[in-house]
Amino acid sequence: MSESMKRVLVGVTGGIAAYKSCELVRLLVKRGLDVRVVLTPAATRFVTPLSFQALSGHPARVELFDEAHEAAMGHIELARWADRVVVAPASADFLARIAHGHADDLLATLCLASEAPLFVAPAMNHRMWLHPATQDNVERLRGRGVDFVGPEEGGQACGEEGVGRMAEPRRIVERLLDGDGLFAGRRVMVTAGPTREPLDPVRYISNRSSGRMGFALAEAFAREGAEVTLVSGPVALATPAGVRRIDVETARQMRDAVFQALPGQEFFIGCAAVADYRPEREERRKIKKSFDILELKMRRNPDILAEVAAQPAAPFTLGFAAETEDLRQNALRKLEEKGVDMIAANRVGDGMGFEVERNELEVFWKGGRERLPYQGKDSLARRLVQLMASVVAEE
Helix, strand or coil: CCCCCCEEEEEECCCHHHHHHHHHHHHHHHCCCEEEEEECHHHHHCCCHHHHHHHHCCCCECCCCCHHHHCCCHHHHHHHHCCEEEEEEECHHHHHHHHCCCCCCHHHHHHHHCCCCEEEEECCCHHHHHCHHHHHHHHHHHHCCCEECCCEEEECCCCCEEEEECCCHHHHHHHHHCCCCCCCCCEEEEEECECCEEEECCEEECCCCCCHHHHHHHHHHHHCCCEEEEEECCCCCCCCCCEEEEECCCHHHHHHHHHHHCCCCCEEEECCECCCEEECCCCCCCCCCCCCCCCCCEEECCCHHHHHHCCCCCCEEEEEEEECCCHHHHHHHHHHHHCCCEEEEEECECCECCCCCEEEEEEEECCEEEEEEEEEHHHHHHHHHHHHHHHHHHC
């Protein structure tokens, strides 16, 4: 736990998951933290301020215009007091209000007035979570540095299944206390983008990868405190802050760069769309348009991901599987055949996967799987990094 993190402001919004916030406050107090609680008026329909007063040892506040506190601008003092602010559960309405800068109740006002890091644990019906309006608000908040914990997938109070459950209190506490990030001080290598296999001085064989997902992962790991090395094929993307970048063009160049930088790496994320084959011969002169049919003889490229996973002291390996059919079967086969620890699979074609800003993933590992729903690649990368951290922690 960071020495600078001793005071936590817990915000509770209206929703059935509000009952879990009592356990969250109990766990934080048990860790020796000073906790204050603010509820929205809607939250009091599900839980009472008195419960939180008993658990935290301090009166829980609800009203913005509270004469007992506001004579001395109490909401500003509370905003300055907090080392961390966590809103759990955070409803769709609350996310919308803070995304657009509303200050229409005490909790929203505190979030605007506080300079403390803001964590939110969303909880809502899965259709509300996946609605474009909610996802746009999430993207906006993440862009401002708001840290999301969850939501998780599973059964919901409405009787439906899907992503929208509030993260469990213990997970939220771990996220709050890990002030330096989930991968603080850990060494992570990410490959990204396509490779180009030259045919002659003006032509090459490549694929549709834009590199967005790999770059988003490099940024997400860096935000979690990791020391990130990014090995990238040719893309038109800016290097994420704090990331060491190595540019390559061909699959063999990528392999050489990976193994040169591999010693000491603790995690390897093979997100690059490496060409499976290359022309057996690279012509020194431009091939002239002389024949109706041009036949190419191709040679298989090295399988970088499988080679890394087969090393005697291999890092934790996460691979990607881009599939047009039989997603689950192909992903599980690659998980086994390549000997990796995790596989993130996604469908490609028909506007999915490559050259788009949003995607969805089915993630598989030994003994588990989780679906990460359709969302922006930046937020998808952050969620995948969080999932990977939780899987590593369980090993």
